[in-house]
Amino acid sequence: MSQRISLTQYLIEQQREHGSIPQELRLLIEVVARACKRIAISVNKGALGDVLGTAGSENIQGEVQKKLDIIANEVLIEANEWGGHLAAMASEEMEAIHLVPNRYPKGEYLLMFDPLDGSSNIDVNVSIGTIFSVLKKAEGHKGVSEDDFLQPGSSQVAAGYCVYGPQTTLTLSFGNGVSMFTLDREQGSFVLTAENVRIPVDTQEFAINMSNQRHWDTPMQRYIDECLAGVTGPRAKDFNMRWIASMVADVHRILTRGGIFIYPWDKREPHRAGKLRLLYEANPLSFLVEQAGGAATNGRQRILDLQPTQLHERVAVMLGSKHEVERVTAYHLQAE
Numbered sequence: 001m002s003q004r005i006s007l008t009q010y011l012i013e014q015q016r017e018h019g020s021i022p023q024e025l026r027l028l029i030e031v032v033a034r035a036c037k038r039i040a041i042s043v044n045k046g047a048l049g050d051v052l053g054t055a056g057s058e059n060i061q062g063e064v065q066k067k068l069d070i071i072a073n074e075v076l077i078e079a080n081e082w083g084g085h086l087a088a089m090a091s092e093e094m095e096a097i098h099l100v101p102n103r104y105p106k107g108e109y110l111l112m113f114d115p116l117d118g119s120s121n122i123d124v125n126v127s128i129g130t131i132f133s134v135l136k137k138a139e140g141h142k143g144v145s146e147d148d149f150l151q152p153g154s155s156q157v158a159a160g161y162c163v164y165g166p167q168t169t170l171t172l173s174f175g176n177g178v179s180m181f182t183l184d185r186e187q188g189s190f191v192l193t194a195e196n197v198r199i200p201v202d203t204q205e206f207a208i209n210m211s212n213q214r215h216w217d218t219p220m221q222r223y224i225d226e227c228l229a230g231v232t233g234p235r236a237k238d239f240n241m242r243w244i245a246s247m248v249a250d251v252h253r254i255l256t257r258g259g260i261f262i263y264p265w266d267k268r269e270p271h272r273a274g275k276l277r278l279l280y281e282a283n284p285l286s287f288l289v290e291q292a293g294g295a296a297t298n299g300r301q302r303i304l305d306l307q308p309t310q311l312h313e314r315v316a317v318m319l320g321s322k323h324e325v326e327r328v329t330a331y332h333l334q335a336e
Contacts, residue, residue, distance in 0.1 A: 007033055007170070007181050007190040020174050024085040024107055025158060028134065032111070033170055033190055035079035036130055036162035037183060039072045039116070043128065043164045052123050066122050069093055072115035072130060086111055087137045088144040090311060092280040097146055097311070109157070110135040110149055114280040117161075118246025127165035129248030133284035134158040146311055153283030153304035160284065161248045171197075171255065173291040178255065199294040200258035203321035207242045207250045208262045215266035219299070219331035247276065251285050251319070255292055260320035262328065264299065274298065274316030278308055282315050295325035299332040 005013075008030060015021040021029075042051050051067050073093045080086055081098070084105035089098045092114045100106050111134055118128040134157050137148050160172040168183035170190050178197040181190035206227055213224065227239040242259065244250050250261045265274050276282050286296030286303040296303045296319035303315065318328050 004184075004187075005192040006187075007192070010179065010181075010192050014174070014176075018176060020176055025109065025134065025174075027083060028080070028085045028107075028109055028111065029158060029160075029172065031079050031083055031085075032076070032132055032160075033162075033181075035076050036168070036170060037188075037190075038075050038079070039068075039130060040162070040164050040168045040183065042068060042071055042075075043122075046125070065093065066116070066119045068122050068128075069116050069119050076111075076113055076115055076130070076132075080111060083107075085109055088148070089113070090146075090149050090279065091115060092277055092312070097144065097149060099144060108137050108139075110137055110144070112149065112279050112284075114248075114277065117248040117281065118244070121244070121246050126246065127163055127244065127249040127252075128246050129161050129163035129252070131161045131248055131281055131284050132159065133279065133287070149279065149311060150308040152307055153278075153286055156283060156287050156304075159287040161252070161288070163248050163252045165249065165252075169193075169252065171252065171288060173288050175287075175291065178288055178292045180255075197255055197292045199255060199289065199292045199321055201293070201322045203258040203260060203324055204237055205240050205242055205257075205259035206262065206324070207244070207254070207259060207320075208264075209243060209245070210241065212266055212268075215268050216264055217267070217335070219328070219335045220262075220264045223328045223331050247281055247285065251289065254294070254320045255288065258321045260318065260324040260328070263317045265316045272314050274314050276315060276317050278303075278306060278313045278315045279311065282317050286317075286319055289319045293322065294320050295322045295329075296320075297325060297329045299329055300336075 011026045081100050082104045085107035086109050087106050090112045113132040117131050121128050135151050158174045162170045170181040180194040182193045184191045226235050230238040263276050282303050289296050298316045
């Protein structure tokens, strides 16, 4: 791109051309982007900023919190609660929703986020990220409750993530394609670096935690066995495996060059539908993947069609290059 377009300019031009980004939503996304810049600074300081290691506490999921988990969560809340564009927020790190304090004006949008996805990678300097999702509060009633957040992913008005790696990259969609922005540290702003991102429909890469293979069900075993059989197997091609253990980084790779990401149901916790959180991880990333021409299912149905029943609901996830997602989903449906 010859002309450097800032995030703010991009959002204003999209608002003018498509009318798909109301002013309040634009302001919300700009505030989230600024919060991500603050988080990026903390991540980049690492040991110099005393942000590595655990915080000695657990989140609502029963997971040990890292110092940066708490810092990122606080940054997002403090940045967003006073602007007047939000009614409430929900975070993977908090048990209940966070209402906008009464001293501030309230808007019509709801923000959900995983403040720092892949936090097990913090201390080893591997890419991590922030995932966020925006819903519109239902009209016709006052106040906000947890039920307002329990909307299917297809109702999202915007979704995105910021990955903190060799570059800090912000990826966004408002339902009309996917765009990527890279943080220019000298300029201090996100700059448009990719538009109309598309995921190839075919791939020879899969991302999955192979150490859990013995716990998978039969359809999942079948799919991976066929991939591992390579050029002499039923797929007649060799596959490579990639696994970062940071979903946001794995999905960024898929949006950049294709692939399939899988975190399936397994037998260790048979009462759970999966490991990943529907509202904070699966819905926003599935929204982005579909907008880029990919597909996302739980092995049986489209993730964006799922009706959430609780704030911290979990789900199996299979997303990425369309033909591979369709194949692994068909194997699950055939096994029923």
